[in-house]
Amino acid sequence: MTAMNRRIARTACLAALVSLSPLAAAAWDPFNGDWGKSDATDLRVMTWNVQDGIASQNPEKFDGITSWAALARVVAMIKPDVLILQEMGDNNPWNNGNVDSVSNLATTIELFQFGGPDPFRGGTVDAYVTKYDASVQFPHVFISGVSDNFNRNVVLSRYPFADLNNDAFGAATTDNFFVQADPVWNNIGGTAGIRGYQFAEIDLPDDVYLGDVVVGNGHLKAGGSSNDRTQREVAAKNISYYLRFLYNGGGTVTPDPNNRITSIDDAGTVVLDANTPIVLGGDLNQDVFDGAAPAEWIAFGTQVGPPDGTDADGTDMTIDTATMALNPSDRSTQGSSKLDYLIWQDSIATARRQFTFRSNSGWPAGATIPDELVGFPNFNFTSLVASDHRPVVVDLILPLAAVENCPADVTGDDAVNADDLLVVLGNFGSPGGPAEGDINGDGLVNADDLLAILGEFGCS
Numbered sequence: 001m002t003a004m005n006r007r008i009a010r011t012a013c014l015a016a017l018v019s020l021s022p023l024a025a026a027a028w029d030p031f032n033g034d035w036g037k038s039d040a041t042d043l044r045v046m047t048w049n050v051q052d053g054i055a056s057q058n059p060e061k062f063d064g065i066t067s068w069a070a071l072a073r074v075v076a077m078i079k080p081d082v083l084i085l086q087e088m089g090d091n092n093p094w095n096n097g098n099v100d101s102v103s104n105l106a107t108t109i110e111l112f113q114f115g116g117p118d119p120f121r122g123g124t125v126d127a128y129v130t131k132y133d134a135s136v137q138f139p140h141v142f143i144s145g146v147s148d149n150f151n152r153n154v155v156l157s158r159y160p161f162a163d164l165n166n167d168a169f170g171a172a173t174t175d176n177f178f179v180q181a182d183p184v185w186n187n188i189g190g191t192a193g194i195r196g197y198q199f200a201e202i203d204l205p206d207d208v209y210l211g212d213v214v215v216g217n218g219h220l221k222a223g224g225s226s227n228d229r230t231q232r233e234v235a236a237k238n239i240s241y242y243l244r245f246l247y248n249g250g251g252t253v254t255p256d257p258n259n260r261i262t263s264i265d266d267a268g269t270v271v272l273d274a275n276t277p278i279v280l281g282g283d284l285n286q287d288v289f290d291g292a293a294p295a296e297w298i299a300f301g302t303q304v305g306p307p308d309g310t311d312a313d314g315t316d317m318t319i320d321t322a323t324m325a326l327n328p329s330d331r332s333t334q335g336s337s338k339l340d341y342l343i344w345q346d347s348i349a350t351a352r353r354q355f356t357f358r359s360n361s362g363w364p365a366g367a368t369i370p371d372e373l374v375g376f377p378n379f380n381f382t383s384l385v386a387s388d389h390r391p392v393v394v395d396l397i398l399p400l401a402a403v404e405n406c407p408a409d410v411t412g413d414d415a416v417n418a419d420d421l422l423v424v425l426g427n428f429g430s431p432g433g434p435a436e437g438d439i440n441g442d443g444l445v446n447a448d449d450l451l452a453i454l455g456e457f458g459c460s
Helices: 003-020 067-078 102-114 226-247 294-300 379-386 418-426 447-456
Strands: 043-049 082-088 140-143 152-157 197-202 213-219 278-283 340-344 350-356 392-397
Touching: 043 067, 043 213, 043 278, 043 340, 067 102, 067 379, 082 213, 082 278, 102 140, 102 152, 140 197, 152 197, 152 213, 197 226, 213 226, 226 278, 226 294, 278 392, 294 340, 340 392, 418 447
Parallel strands: 043 082, 213 278
Antiparallel strands: 043 392, 082 152, 140 152, 197 213, 278 340, 350 392
């Protein structure tokens, strides 16, 4: 066979292999049923007030038109990396006014993720997150010890908690604190409110990310009275002071330089790494269009703009403006208002996208039902059955560790293409090094190297 004929044969082989090789599943295509991230390295954070649906005494932990099943299906569909939840463990709607203990809620969350025998109500839990997508799991759970005797806040994470600010106690989580009055901050001092406020320090994989992340979660005082609004404002100012001065040193390298923060859980001795952002949110119970809202106090500090913004660099943090992905005119998360927010330090983390999910909000004709919702009777009602709040989601681009973009680039032309495949095919079965197509370094050019080429084909 001539060299030209060999090249034609190998090119034909390439075409056949590429046509047979499975391509990576498309991501972020809601119209066609895929609500996953478009980039695997983005950090997806989701907040949701679950309106008492996840509680030990909920008798409806079965696969049907139940809040429990609807919540599990939507979590499986959206697939967050970090999930912050409010109104957890409230048994009042189920004829038991007691809030779940931390241990009982931990068991309930395990059932919500994996199902199994229900030790609280009997029977078997047959609606659970991993039933709808086995890959969506949160092995790391932080349940707040602070409650209002009705419900608790919870942080669920794919990644482990770890002490990021060299805490004197070695703590990676805290659920309450006290701030002394600071007149410069226009702050009367106090706590984060009746339900506390969680901060979870999360250790992201070092081979992917340059830094880590701190996630905050809370549920501020409900109600429309002047006293309710004041309570929210005080809590928000205290939260903003805490993250600005404890985690970011108020522009210095010393945590809490004014010595105004008391916390039994966190006495950090260093400020956060420059590549580690803070992302926080929850049910803040007031729309940003309704006066001086808690989200604005948290993001802006005492004024709009620097130098006292709560971003790591003293500028303002970003408040989400999420709308329904398939109906951008819909921003509501409860009734006609938006009460649930995510806020992030945009000097470190950049939003690729932000969205809410409201299943009854104008699905375009021809839109595909997500696999995770198939089987739920009348999927249009999924979010209505789940909660009176809607999940709010942001995909954040974080600083990434330096990686070799295309390890299968045999020819060194900064792309994995037909030329690299021809090198592997030309040396197939022969010993060799990287230049001959031994991509995995086992001393032989073989099927593993061919699979590496196909897996990275098109990488540049």
